[in-house]
Amino acid sequence: MRILVMSDIHANYTALEAVLKDAGSVAQTLCLGDLVGYGPDPNAVVEEVREIPNLTCMLGNHDAAMTRKLPFETFNGDARRSLIHHEKVIKPSNVDYLRTLPFQATVHGDVTLAHGSPRDPLWEYILNSFAARLNFDHFSTPYCFVGHSHIQCMFGLDDRSDHVLLEQTLPDQPLILRPKVILNPGSVGQPRDRDPRAAYAIYDTEARTWTPRRVEYNIAEVQERIRESGLPEKHAARLAEGW
Ligand code: ZN
DSSP states (O other), rough: EEEEEEETTTHHHHEEEEEEHHHHHEEEEEEEEEESSSSHHHHHHHHHHHHHHTEEEEEOOOHHHHSSSSSSGOOOHHHHHHHHHHHHHSHHHHHHHHHTSSSEEEEETTEEEESOOOSSTTTTTOOOOHHHHHHHTTTSSSSSESSSSSOOOEEEEEETEEEEEEEEOOOTEEEEEESSSSEEEESSHHHHHHSSEEEEEETTTTTTEEEEEEEEEOHHHHHHHHHTTTTHHHHHHHHTTTT
């Protein structure tokens, strides 16, 4: 089964469209949260995502803020400003949808899903081997898929040495999965690994492979909508360079 894994769309409808088109036909879609925050299109993104067939979608920290499960004060200034903007424009039916999203899930019996980490689904970033090692004690499935850091990567635990290795993942190079890995598909709408192209991954359940993907989209058009909406300039500028 070919499964689309994506995360951190962040109200960037143009990037989402590019990813869905590039991924082509898939049997299932796993979305690791943060549909809203930062970008210009919170309604269009929620409405597109909720219509995806065979979807399992997690709650991200920005989504939780939109449903008032998290106070806006816990976000930094520019992130908070975009949440305040989104709250003014988002339709109540879309907030209702965000309210239905879970913090964590298990699919196919072998994959744990969470936005940030299985230990702290809303806030923890798995950015280094230390954070990854702590999290290997918080899920029992062979694989764990997370988002939140906006960085496409993989952490693998070597059971014998108890060491965690951060393994670089490269676009279009399939990784053959062994048990005890934490995988991040990167961010659709606001990549932070210096590659501005929209990021996602394809998980193949039969071949047991994970293929990171990058796809170009019209960044200038999204920057224009960010500026027109009066959202912070920083959210427009960073899209061009991927930070
Ligand atoms: Zn995010």
